[in-house]
Amino acid sequence: MTDDFQAVLDEVMTAVLPVVGQGRVANYIPALAAVDPSRFGMALATLDGQVFGVGDWRTPFSVQSISKVFALALTLARDGDALWRRVGKEPSGNPFNSLVQLEYEQGVPRNPFINAGALVVTDRLLSLTGDSRGLLREFLREESGNASVDFDPVVAASEAEHGHRNSALAHFMASYGNIENPVPRVLEHYFWQCSLRMSCADLARACGFLARHGQGASGRRLLTRSQAKQVNAVMLTCGTYDAAGEFAYRVGLPCKSGVGGGIIAVIPNRCGLCVWSPGLDAHGNSVAGVEALDRFTTLTGLSVF
Numbered sequence: 001m002t003d004d005f006q007a008v009l010d011e012v013m014t015a016v017l018p019v020v021g022q023g024r025v026a027n028y029i030p031a032l033a034a035v036d037p038s039r040f041g042m043a044l045a046t047l048d049g050q051v052f053g054v055g056d057w058r059t060p061f062s063v064q065s066i067s068k069v070f071a072l073a074l075t076l077a078r079d080g081d082a083l084w085r086r087v088g089k090e091p092s093g094n095p096f097n098s099l100v101q102l103e104y105e106q107g108v109p110r111n112p113f114i115n116a117g118a119l120v121v122t123d124r125l126l127s128l129t130g131d132s133r134g135l136l137r138e139f140l141r142e143e144s145g146n147a148s149v150d151f152d153p154v155v156a157a158s159e160a161e162h163g164h165r166n167s168a169l170a171h172f173m174a175s176y177g178n179i180e181n182p183v184p185r186v187l188e189h190y191f192w193q194c195s196l197r198m199s200c201a202d203l204a205r206a207c208g209f210l211a212r213h214g215q216g217a218s219g220r221r222l223l224t225r226s227q228a229k230q231v232n233a234v235m236l237t238c239g240t241y242d243a244a245g246e247f248a249y250r251v252g253l254p255c256k257s258g259v260g261g262g263i264i265a266v267i268p269n270r271c272g273l274c275v276w277s278p279g280l281d282a283h284g285n286s287v288a289g290v291e292a293l294d295r296f297t298t299l300t301g302l303s304v305f
């Protein structure tokens with residue numbers, strides 16, 4: 001067990017370099033297909049504000065589904081348990097954009113991290129605040145300490161243009177009465193949220209509130225201790241889709257992945273972590289990212305178990 005985080009990150013990067021570039025860059029959102037698959041970065045932000053990093057840890061990338069964690073936190077903070085009447089908290093065992101389960105379960109998505117569940121969360125946040133994406137950007141600027149965090153309009157437009165599946169999911173849920181706002185408005189906010197660009201350093205800092213049991217970077221309480229536990233628990237069981245069991249086994253931390261190749265991880269009481277490498281496995285998780293987190297927890301002994 002070691003606490004020399006810079007040395008650990010250096011060692012992790014050396015170990016994973018052979019798999020960087022493996023996997024496939026997401027191409028169902030054409031603007032993401034242009035990303036260089038040989039990139040790799042990793043950052044760790046301690047709760048007292050130190051940030052360590054290796055490789056491309058300062059390079060912004062498309063956060064994609066990682067945004068779902070922060071949207072969930074913002075919604076829980078305002079809506080509390082009422083949200084759980086509209087979305088479940090069970091692992092889906094299905095791909096993140098699957099339609100099949102929704103019909104069996106009458107328009108109530110399994111969890112807030114599959115696309116259908118995230119669309120419900122965005123819909124609820126829109127109803128509660130009138131501006132889901134604006135609130136999310138503000139929150140991430142504050143928690144990352146980086147006022148230049150912003151959307152990528154090209155990625156948002158590309159996803160909207162090729163968004164038939166998300167559109168189908170949202171309309172299908174609307175047919176069960178589980179979407180409150182006009183579907184095009186919900187989709188627009190969701191696509192813009194996914195298009196946010198942040199670096200590993202930004203994201204490692206931004207997930208710190210989950211390691212601080214709900215307390216934000218400035219000391220302000222964002223979630224109750226119990227809500228922070230809930231978000232971490234849903235990340236552990238659902239954050240990496242139908243690979244969540246494998247992740248818990250190999251990494252042993254609450255994690256959330258995105259098809260931009262990023263993965264955030266939370267070590268309660270210690271730090272926020274983020275790794276980025278664009279090559280994805282069949283589940284939509286970064287190949288080198290999974291390997292790096294596995295190595296990190298093995299080297300340091302830091303996991304929730």
Ligand code: DON
Pocket residue numbers: 063064065066096097115159166194257258259260283284285
């Ligand atoms: O809605 C989508 O398909 C993308 N904007 C986000 C999917 C994603 O990141 C899944 N994560 N691995």
